[in-house]
Amino acid sequence: MSRSISVALTPSGLAPECELHQACSIIIDVLRATSVMTTAGLAGAKRMITCENIHAAFEIADQSDSERADQPPSRPLLCGERHCKPIDGFDLGNSPAEYTPDRVVGRDIVLTTTNGTRAIQAAMRSRRLLAASFLNLAATVAAVESEPHLQIVCAGTNGQISYEDVLLAGAIIDRLNESGSGPGEPTDHLDDSARIAWSAWRQSLTPARALEESLALSLGGRNLIEAGYTSDIGRCAQIDTIDGIAERVDPGKAVFRFVKR
Numbered sequence: 001m002s003r004s005i006s007v008a009l010t011p012s013g014l015a016p017e018c019e020l021h022q023a024c025s026i027i028i029d030v031l032r033a034t035s036v037m038t039t040a041g042l043a044g045a046k047r048m049i050t051c052e053n054i055h056a057a058f059e060i061a062d063q064s065d066s067e068r069a070d071q072p073p074s075r076p077l078l079c080g081e082r083h084c085k086p087i088d089g090f091d092l093g094n095s096p097a098e099y100t101p102d103r104v105v106g107r108d109i110v111l112t113t114t115n116g117t118r119a120i121q122a123a124m125r126s127r128r129l130l131a132a133s134f135l136n137l138a139a140t141v142a143a144v145e146s147e148p149h150l151q152i153v154c155a156g157t158n159g160q161i162s163y164e165d166v167l168l169a170g171a172i173i174d175r176l177n178e179s180g181s182g183p184g185e186p187t188d189h190l191d192d193s194a195r196i197a198w199s200a201w202r203q204s205l206t207p208a209r210a211l212e213e214s215l216a217l218s219l220g221g222r223n224l225i226e227a228g229y230t231s232d233i234g235r236c237a238q239i240d241t242i243d244g245i246a247e248r249v250d251p252g253k254a255v256f257r258f259v260k261r
């Protein structure tokens with residue numbers, strides 16, 4: 001199958017002319033939104049509803065409350081961060097470690113983060129929309145391998161390209177091309193950003209440097225270290241520990257469910 005892969009290195013890199021409505025889009029925010037969505041999904045969260053701002057998150061939660069007042073505890077968990085820190089009045093922050101089964105099983109989650117949930121919004125017009133992390137790299141590849149047009153959207157950090165997201169974009173491209181015709185050259189058609197991501201990933205693969213170290217060098221990694229969340233970097237650097245993926249269930253709505261492979 002001839003497949004094309006485009007990468008937006010930040011959400012604003014999505015070309016206005018790109019035909020998102022035909023594309024399967026993969027959102028990447030390794031540190032930490034899409035790692036959180038993957039972890040929460042595995043832990044049994046019912047639905048993950050993403051939104052861009054705190055006000056909208058409270059509105060969604062209040063609306064669910066009034067819809068189901070007779071069936072407590074149905075209020076969604078309010079989750080996310082600003083400046084890497086938990087938000088006042090919210091239930092959970094943006095550390096994957098917080099998303100344990102005892103906290104999230106059977107619960108809806110409303111998530112708002114600085115970059116990840118904005119990237120989701122930027123790609124809402126996509127035909128399919130999935131959230132990828134290193135944790136579920138194999139499940140991501142399995143979910144998209146028969147798609148003819150893939151659009152990868154890196155969340156970046158505050159409008160800037162972030163190395164950790166580029167690395168995962170490259171890792172997805174690399175895995176999709178593992179059974180390609182020859183070493184060193186993907187068989188898929190890659191745009192230039194996809195080629196940059198793939199090269200970055202290939203270059204990062206040295207026996208001397210573990211993925212965790214590369215993530216710690218990145219913009220998102222440095223921000224987390226400064227904010228006191230160093231241990232999240234190691235957690236988000238685990239590869240293929242979760243065999244499933246959060247996928248949007250309803251076109252036009254930022255509502256995701258975790259699909260086990």
Ligand SMILES: O=C(O)[C@H](CS(=O)(=O)O)OP(=O)(O)O
Pocket residue numbers: 029031032033034081083084085094113114115116117155156157158220223224
């Ligand atoms: O909390 C995070 O991991 C980041 C914070 S920032 O990117 O350093 O501002 O948010 P996210 O939207 O998950 O990238």
